[in-house]
Amino acid sequence: MSPTPGNAQKFAREHGIPNHFTQLDQMLALDEIHLVVIGAPNYLHCEITLKAAAAGKHIVVEKPFCMNMAEADLMIDTCKKAGVKLMYAEELCFTPKYVRLKGLLDEGALGKPILLKQSEKHDGPHAPHFWDVERSGGGVSMDMGCHAFQFFRWMNSNNPVKSVYAQMSTSVHNEKTRGDDNGIIILEFENGVTAMAEESWTKPGGMDDRAEVYGTEGVAYADVLQGNSIQTYSQKGVGYAVEKAGDTKGWSFTMYEENWNYGFPQEMEHFVECVKNDRTPLVTGEDGRAVMEIIFAAYESAGTGKKVSLPFKTDAQKPIDLWKKSHNG
Numbered sequence: 001m002s003p004t005p006g007n008a009q010k011f012a013r014e015h016g017i018p019n020h021f022t023q024l025d026q027m028l029a030l031d032e033i034h035l036v037v038i039g040a041p042n043y044l045h046c047e048i049t050l051k052a053a054a055a056g057k058h059i060v061v062e063k064p065f066c067m068n069m070a071e072a073d074l075m076i077d078t079c080k081k082a083g084v085k086l087m088y089a090e091e092l093c094f095t096p097k098y099v100r101l102k103g104l105l106d107e108g109a110l111g112k113p114i115l116l117k118q119s120e121k122h123d124g125p126h127a128p129h130f131w132d133v134e135r136s137g138g139g140v141s142m143d144m145g146c147h148a149f150q151f152f153r154w155m156n157s158n159n160p161v162k163s164v165y166a167q168m169s170t171s172v173h174n175e176k177t178r179g180d181d182n183g184i185i186i187l188e189f190e191n192g193v194t195a196m197a198e199e200s201w202t203k204p205g206g207m208d209d210r211a212e213v214y215g216t217e218g219v220a221y222a223d224v225l226q227g228n229s230i231q232t233y234s235q236k237g238v239g240y241a242v243e244k245a246g247d248t249k250g251w252s253f254t255m256y257e258e259n260w261n262y263g264f265p266q267e268m269e270h271f272v273e274c275v276k277n278d279r280t281p282l283v284t285g286e287d288g289r290a291v292m293e294i295i296f297a298a299y300e301s302a303g304t305g306k307k308v309s310l311p312f313k314t315d316a317q318k319p320i321d322l323w324k325k326s327h328n329g
């Protein structure tokens with residue numbers, strides 16, 4: 001279902017799906033649909049979740065969970081009352097290389113974790129709603145930082161986050177957005193682990209997705225895309241190398257099974273199993289909410305220049321409002 005003419009039709013044709021809709025209510029009225037995946041712009045996640053829950057559908061919500069804490073609470077509460085399952089779609093918890101990385105940590109091969117690092121970088125999003133903070137809620141620290149925050153919580157066995165410190169800038173895309181296009185965010189966990197997220201919308205040369213785990217008895221580095229790619233040299237260029245590759249003449253990193261390497265099919269398969277067997281998803285609405293709290297704390301920190309302690313309560317409508325307080329409107 002998509003209100004944009006042709007979008008759902010094209011998707012249905014490509015995947016052999018019998019129905020496609022431009023109206024949400026029409027799709028939700030179909031009894032044979034048991035679960036929905038909300039892959040709409042961020043500002044619509046809450047509204048669509050409430051409608052889908054009222055129609056009795058189980059729900060997967062794409063990252064970031066929503067726009068603010070009030071929405072997060074409402075989404076979790078409404079799904080509970082409606083008796084539908086709610087999964088927060090953080091695919092990094094299903095990325096095969098990161099699942100192995102967590103396995104190394106869990107079996108004790110690296111000793112106790114000291115420092116966790118994760119970064120996502122590319123040269124900027126493909127659709128206008130990401131750049132418009134009214135519809136996205138924030139820039140790269142929200143859009144891609146959310147991946148790192150849930151990655152850290154998962155790797156650190158959901159130990160509570162104690163504080164957040166962030167440095168953000170709009171370094172290149174000032175003409176295009178009020179949002180941050182670069183962010184460095186440091187999390188301090190109650191068990192003493194430090195985590196550092198590096199996020200960028202200004203890095204040319206294709207998508208980067210990397211993690212490092214430093215423990216008391218070992219260290220491990222994982223590079224999801226370049227580390228798994230075919231190192232390719234082509235004088236003509238490659239038709240498709242990797243997400244946001246740009247010019248692929250000369251050396252490039254040619255990805256294979258990109259969706260599988262990210263863990264997207266595994267993530268959806270997991271939720272189908274949860275619905276079938278009445279299990280709790282690996283990543284829940286509560287995890288989505290916890291990530292939102294970290295996002296808000298990060299923007300508050302970038303705005304004040306100070307470390308922010310958690311729990312962090314805020315009535316702000318969207319994270320960016322805490323960073324650019326004096327620039328609103």
Ligand SMILES: NC(=O)c1ccc[n+]([C@@H]2O[C@H](COP(=O)([O-])OP(=O)(O)OC[C@H]3O[C@@H](n4cnc5c(N)ncnc54)[C@H](O)[C@@H]3O)[C@@H](O)[C@H]2O)c1
Nearest residue numbers: 001002003004007024039040041042044062063064091127
């Ligand atoms: N997990 C990930 O790595 C990942 C990657 C990309 C995007 N996302 C998330 O997915 C969401 C969508 O991003 P995208 O890149 O697919 O954007 P997109 O612009 O490519 O697609 C958004 C789709 O939503 C549709 N839409 C617009 N209004 C709608 C409405 N009222 N009801 C239903 N559908 C509506 C649009 O027509 C379009 O088909 C965002 O929240 C984004 O953060 C997650």
